[in-house]
Amino acid sequence: MSKTKKSLKEYKNFLSQYRKINWFNLFFFIFDLIIFILVFAGFLTTICLNELSQKEEKIVSYIVLGLSFYILIKFTVTNFFYSNIYFLKLNIYKKSIEIDSIEIEKNEKIDFVPFWFLVILITINIISTIIINFQADTVFENQPVISACISTMASVLLIPSFSAILNKITEVKKPVVNNYTNLLKQQFVSFKDLFKSCKPGENFEFVYFSDLTLQSKRGIFIIDSTKKNKKINDFNHEIIEIYCKIWAKYYDFLMLTKNQNIKSRSAYSLEREFDKIFINFLEW
Structure with a gap:
């Protein structure tokens, strides 16, 4: 293993503690892959x-046609009604606190979709649409109206969902938020101890950084309306400590990649995961 890969592995292992598998999404992703393999x-x-006899060929064609439509319909439904279609997410923390005999749970998770995953989905569904059109022409060659209806339905299902997934690709590939990049990321060397200047805002609705005109998003911390609840204060500082630890690791990662001019795909993926955490944490 090269020195660079060994160095990156440390940060990959660090981030892995925050990656959580959505087993439901993973199951359906594997299931859909199996269906596609059967279709193909x-x-x-x-x-x-x-x-194959004519009867056997027709049976196989009907099965292929039906399964292809399942893939296309699933593709359309998930793209329109679900934002989290990937089977991994970043779970920064999951903590609970009891206040006045009521247990409150805080769970900060970040959904994301990698580019390669979207490419697989697009490829599967384009091929499925081609198969539907071919099978419709073959199975219903003597019934052009039915064949035309099936082809039209396939196109109607594909086009809007394809547009939706292209928007997701744009989100994945677009540059990181400009304010984040210009103010913090490009000048990270000056902010090694960023979280030392972190102070709670009004009622702990958010935290702000006295060294920068930056503050966290609301909703990450437990609000302390009394301003003197030690239990809530300790709970919120534990959350700050989590982000402080991640920032320290990210700072080291950026120092490594800049000093050694590392530009591998693996380094890029790790960097974007770190970026997602702080873009989600900070208000821009």
């Missing part, structure tokens, strides 16, 4: 094997 295998069978 069935499609190749109908066009490459001549041993």
Whole structure:
């Protein structure tokens, strides 16, 4: 293992403690991949094997057509109604506190979708649409109206959902928030001890940094309306300590990548994960 990879592995292991698997999404992703493999295998069978009887070929074609529509409908529904379609998320903390006999749980999680995942989804659904059009023409060659309806339905399902996923790709590939980049990230060397200047805002609704015109988003901390509840104060400072620890690690990571001019895909992915944490934490 090269020195660079060994160095990056340290930061990958650090971030892995915050990555949590959404088993529901992972199950359906694997399930959809299996369905697609079956569809593609069935499609190749109908066009490459001549041993099938006409009846068997028609049965396989119907199955392929049905499963292809399942993939396309699933693609459309998930893109329109669900923002979190990836099976990993960043779970920064999950803590609970009891206040006046009522347990309050705080869970800060960040959903994200990597570029490669979106490319896989697009590829699967474009191929599925091609298969639907081909099978519709083949199975209903003597019924052009039905064939045209099926092809039209496939296009109607694909186009809007394809547009939605392109928007997701734009979100993934667009540059990191300008204020974050210009004010903090590009000048990170000056802010090694950023969190030492961190102070609670009114009622601990947020925290602000006295060295910069920066503050955290509201909703991350437990509000202390009395301004003197030690339990809440300690709880909120534990959350600050979590972000302080992540910032210290990110600072070291940036120093490493800048000094050694590391520009690998792995380094880029790690950097974007760190970015997501602080873009989500800070108000821009």
